[in-house]
Amino acid sequence: MVEHRPWLTFIAHAVLIFGAFILAFPLWVAFVASTQSAVSFNQIPMSLLPGGHFIENYSAVLTRGVASAGAVPVVTMLMNSLIMAMMIAVGKIAISLLSAYAIVYFRFPFRKTIFWLIFITLMLPVEVRILPTYGVVASLGMLNSYAGLSIPLIASATATFLFRQYFLTVPEELLEAARLDGAGPWRFFRDILIPLSRTNIAALFVILFIYGWNQYLWPLLVTTDPNYYTIVMGIQRMVTVADATPQWQLVMATVILALLPPVIVVVGMQRLFIRGLVEIEK
């Protein structure tokens, strides 16, 4: 739609700027708050310009952590979150690719039934099955481990479904050409199907990484050892301290740090993602 009416352009921009402001302002406030000292933070109204405690606050949370919250350095928590999110994202993609490949390209009994069983699990988010899952993980001795943090979240109906839909659009002749070229099932999967799916893989990686990064309830349940705390649950621990005022300027610094990795993933993958979209060809 191309329209040339100045007032329309003006309104469009006004709406966009307003929207951007609504999104960006809280982030700005969080950043400003993370640069204040404990005293200046509590002044009302708080200054909207960055204070002078940037280095002090950030080095405090990164290296020492917040004493009242178990004093886990944010670096450790960031590492834990990164490991968990990567394991979840990579694991989900690997499992979903394989299961979608099986469902689309192999004829075996109860193929349809199995697909629908997988599909039905979409209706059972982590929160619904959290108690039995906890029981299983606990009995397997996986509490306080990266495996316990990520494996129960790896099975993914959504990703399986998306890959299935994509595989169904790959022309049958490609498989036939590959068979004539002497490619077995594994080679076809590795040489043809995965490279063709790279756009989907990139897009899913972004979504799943953020999903894994933002996990809150599950890490809260399965970790009691501070060495396995993740950043998102760590923030919660900083806020709900007993017998003390939360050190908000440190909490805000942690929040800003927790935001960075997902932003980096989105920005970094976006270029690959768009390039993949432009290259799409069947």
Place this chain on the structure above:
Amino acid sequence: MAEIELDGVTKAYPNGVVALQKVDLKVADREFLVVVGPSGCGKSTLLRLIAGLETLSGGHVLIGGRDVTRLEPAQRDIAMVFQNYALYPHMNVYNNMAYGLRNRKTPKPEIDRRVRETACILGLETMLERKPRQLSGGQRQRVAMGRAIVRSPAAFLFDEPLSNLDAKLRVQMRGEIKRLQRRLGTTGVYVTHDQAEAMTMGDQLAVLRDGRIEQKGSPLEIYRRPATAFVGGFIGSPAMNFLDGRIEEGGRKLRVAEMFSIVLPGAGLPEQEGRNLTVGIRPEHFKINGNAASVELPVELVEPLGGQTLIEVLFGKKIVTVSLDGAIAIKSGDRIPLSVDPAQLHLFSLENEVRLDCIAA
């Protein structure tokens, strides 16, 4: 280099559709067989059975004397060119051609030599680094050919490879494929629904209908002596005209559409005396002249093509197409005198559409 033999090949799908019924077919070494037929006649299935992409319900497939009925496609030593080319979109031209060789564990220098040689034959040397999407339709077609040639298989299989090209390119590629096949001397099976491709490309032609081979022979043989009315109507362009006829006077004369009579060559068809049959006349076999055997017919439509003129005339209640050489000054509404050489009539039985030949005198 190998001959291909189909022995009683039957294909029935689980839903009960029988695509092929006891087909026997032999393609000699170095021969180019074109399988032609309307859509749904089973011609693609035939090709896919040879390739091993489908399993047979009965019969045997032999390539080079070796029974390959139960072998995987890759073990049959054949290469196939698909209608949509089926190039690997993420690989460049070089890798598209090299992929099959790599899977066969061909040594690297050998792969390189063969790919470059093939690219040279097909004029693709400058495009080896390009991806399929950066190529035109004709170039993609060549890459698909290259992927087949590079493996130097025992046989090529073509599944309507030209139907995605525009008309001009199609004629050009038609010649190229034919020349290439001659030059390489590889046995080929080529499936098409286009009768012009069938006529021009094949050493041998097999006309398929409803899962059976209706006729097999050289293109001109089939053009001159179609075994059934279906073959007559399918091969030749514009299509053969069909009229009702009756044999009279002890088989010596043919009455066509109750409008005129023709003396049949030789002793005629004495056994068909008094019977009705189908008369097939090719548009190009009509002559315009005013001799005794001609009939005057009203012109419905004139289509001048330059080199020839197509005229639709009203033959009783039927529209009949007449093709005359050159540009002829006729307009619709005119009446023109037409005649046919009795030797160029095709007579088919009404019951089973089978060709009836006049007895020599």
